[in-house]
Amino acid sequence: MKTVSTTTLPDLRVRPPERASQAFWRRFRHHPGGMIGLVITALLLVICVFAPVLAPHDPTVQYPNGLSDLGSPLPPTHAFWFGTDSLGRDLYSRLIYGTRTSMLIAVASNVIATSIALVLGTVAGYFGGLTDTLIMRLTDVLISFPVLLLAAFLAAVLRPGIGVIIAVIGGVSWFYLARIIRAELLSIRHREYIDAARALGASDSRIIFRHAMPQVLGLLTVYSTLNFSTTVLFVAALSYVGIGVQPPTPDWGNMIADGSQYLTVSPWLVIFPGIFLGLSVLSFNLLGDSLRDALDPKSRPMSRKGAA
Template sequence: MTETLENRTAPGKRQRREGFWPTLIARFLKHKLAVLGLVVLILLGLLAIFAPLLAPYTFDGQDASIIGQPQPPSAAHWMGTDQLGRDAFTRVLYGARISLMVGLFSALLATFLGTLVGALSGYYRGWTDTVLMRITDVVLCIPLLPLIILLSGILRPSVALLIAIVGSLSWMGTARLVRSQFLSLREREFVEASRALGGGDNRVMFRHILPNALGPIIVSTTLSVGGTIMLESALSFLGLGVQPPTPTWGNLLNYASQWLTAAPWLAVFPGLMILITVLAVNFLGDGLRDAFDPRN
């Protein structure tokens, strides 16, 4: 009888010892494509960070002997060269630094703004909710890409300014998501208990409700990284993003569009990098969504 009781209680004890995060990690690791996406993103991040050490040339270095005509991939230039004699592999590596930086930090800025607006709206409700959500609706009514194109055309932004523009105009979806989470969680027993113990609004919002809403927020942030990378690439392709000679995947595609027939490799490699990165981000977001889903 004693053994039976021990056998019955042991799994429960093991389950309690596992905790939330080990269970979450175990769920995530079951999603093979998500794990692959995470590995790919880590590798791309390392390549971007250590680009000055890995690249065989400087991003604006020119080989005077081949100026005038793009050269195909070779042992000396793995991805070929452009018409100015610049190594395409080096420029793709350096382009990863800008594209990934804009994508990541724009998504983080949008998440911060959206979380703040959504938390205030969902927690206080009433006129605060009405005002903030009407502002959100107004911004949502404005086409995002034409507005960013207009601002970029006027300001000719640096990397930091481009991050600020994209991030400050991409927070609305996160705001609505966080608002719905706060509307649901503010009525839970642990929130009432915190208020009964004298917890102020800031403590209740950011110490009790927000940690319980982190799952959807993390998933939303992850998925928005791919969107902001695509947006930055579109702006740079149109010549309204980061300006040459600083390379990004978008302006590399813009330059390569003049040589699609004579030198297609100039477009293939930055295009593949954008495709691989966005796919990896989406796989990662799918895996995180499944891991945070309580039904799993």
């Protein structure tokens, strides 16, 4: 009597296709730098939202016991975790509220810069011709100026304040992103599905918003995230030279400027704001690089692990 083989047959069932969001998250979480940047960014957002809860003291109050008998800043103690500044204010509380100030300016100015770049880059890239020439020549002229010097000049001429800093940084941060979006639209407008939509009678606005914009959103997300680190440095640099966020509003830049006078005797006045500034810049750079790799279709593996 013959025996029937019990060899297990391979599983030939068709697996459901992977959704785009699942594929993006699978690629993103394999970047350790991106996960580190995401965690640090999330912590910064928590600090911004819950600053009144996390800060044990008022950041603008000068405490009588916040200075030593010689009138110098206090080192870290139980009462003042990160020490005090030259005016007897709690450094830890000022760092917490300084995070909120820097992130607020970074978000608002990036929204302005991204909006300007998206509009001008899309119009120049899609319509071309004289419109493209005028916009790109304007961009070339503005790019020829050092961005930080141009921002410092505008901030010095205008009345210093958070609103002015947001407008200035947003107004000088869109040049390169506009050129990138314009280059992407130049390649998109000649593709087959754009020609098909145009042949079917679709209007220019429908083609731009329905067919072109989805192709640009990934690129826009990556470069906007990377631009956050530059914006944070701009804010700190302008405040450091005295034309950014004005005291007594806490900001990393003016805290480093005040602490630089006591660097040899009270180094914590510079070290702690420098750590917060460095971590924020590092997190946005890591997050932007990982988003670029995760959104790039060429980074998708050709086959699953274990496939023949």
